[in-house]
Amino acid sequence: MKFAQFKTKTSDGSRLGLLKDDVIVDVTDVASDMISLINGGAAALRDAQNATGKAAYALDAVEYLPAVNAGKVIAIGRNYYDHAIEGGSEPPKSPLLFTKFVNALNAHNAPVKLHAISQQIDFEAELAVVIGKRASQVKEEEALDYVFGYTCLNDVSARDLQFADGQWVRGKGLDGFAPLGPFITTKDEVADPQALKIEGILNGEVMQSSNTDKMIFKVAYLIHYITQAITLEPGDVIATGTPEGVGVFRTPPVLLKDGDVFDVVIEKLGTLRNNFVNP
Numbered sequence: 001m002k003f004a005q006f007k008t009k010t011s012d013g014s015r016l017g018l019l020k021d022d023v024i025v026d027v028t029d030v031a032s033d034m035i036s037l038i039n040g041g042a043a044a045l046r047d048a049q050n051a052t053g054k055a056a057y058a059l060d061a062v063e064y065l066p067a068v069n070a071g072k073v074i075a076i077g078r079n080y081y082d083h084a085i086e087g088g089s090e091p092p093k094s095p096l097l098f099t100k101f102v103n104a105l106n107a108h109n110a111p112v113k114l115h116a117i118s119q120q121i122d123f124e125a126e127l128a129v130v131i132g133k134r135a136s137q138v139k140e141e142e143a144l145d146y147v148f149g150y151t152c153l154n155d156v157s158a159r160d161l162q163f164a165d166g167q168w169v170r171g172k173g174l175d176g177f178a179p180l181g182p183f184i185t186t187k188d189e190v191a192d193p194q195a196l197k198i199e200g201i202l203n204g205e206v207m208q209s210s211n212t213d214k215m216i217f218k219v220a221y222l223i224h225y226i227t228q229a230i231t232l233e234p235g236d237v238i239a240t241g242t243p244e245g246v247g248v249f250r251t252p253p254v255l256l257k258d259g260d261v262f263d264v265v266i267e268k269l270g271t272l273r274n275n276f277v278n279p
Helices: 034-049 081-086 141-144 159-163 217-226
Strands: 002-008 011-020 023-026 056-058 062-064 073-077 096-100 123-132 147-154 177-185 197-200 205-211 237-239 261-266 272-278
Touching: 002 205, 073 141, 123 197, 123 217, 123 261, 141 147, 141 217, 147 261, 147 272, 177 272, 217 237
Parallel strands: 073 237
Antiparallel strands: 002 011, 002 062, 002 177, 011 023, 023 056, 073 096, 123 147, 123 237, 147 177, 197 205, 197 261, 261 272
């Protein structure tokens, strides 16, 4: 199943929708938002799937919201070998963690502001993991039991801030720099999160093309590793890193500018699209 958070053109209130037969069926009566759906467990999923007689909307007739109101987004740096190499770095020997704060959350089809504080704003297509239940000190072999689903994320990055600071939180944490969605696909539809084609497409040109099987640290290990130190709550997001092809390491660099459109396309999950605009 695929779920989205959205608004309609006639109401400002947030709604929860289920993708069914190429329309979004309003299932807000089952769960008010994505966190409530996750916390509702199997019963809520069953009730949403069986919802009938509810309002339905065309995919282009709604305003998408961030796919989940995550309490925290934990991101992984240099998690694809070729991406580490293109940046002149050795692949890490353990997961390299940073965070994107909730102010960075953004939605499918929403504009992303090119903040004036940076002159080198870049794209990063990533697989995002949405946690389904409280996770602390999880064993690797049990880690995928803690997943609710998967979605697309663009780890938008202000490279000049990132490199100047010597750490990544400011450069990757600007307002709107974590578009997420449009749908969360429940884990039953993704047999293996390490077997998904992933692409980043800028203005129709493929810039990144890889597969999640090329991750250095796999999803299950990341959940295990993170939860030895940090408890994950339902709705928390892990951004699992980007493959090679980002703009800053190209010759010449390809950095985002006013009017650009970037798509994150992941097999089984769909397409996250954002346009970039001057402040």
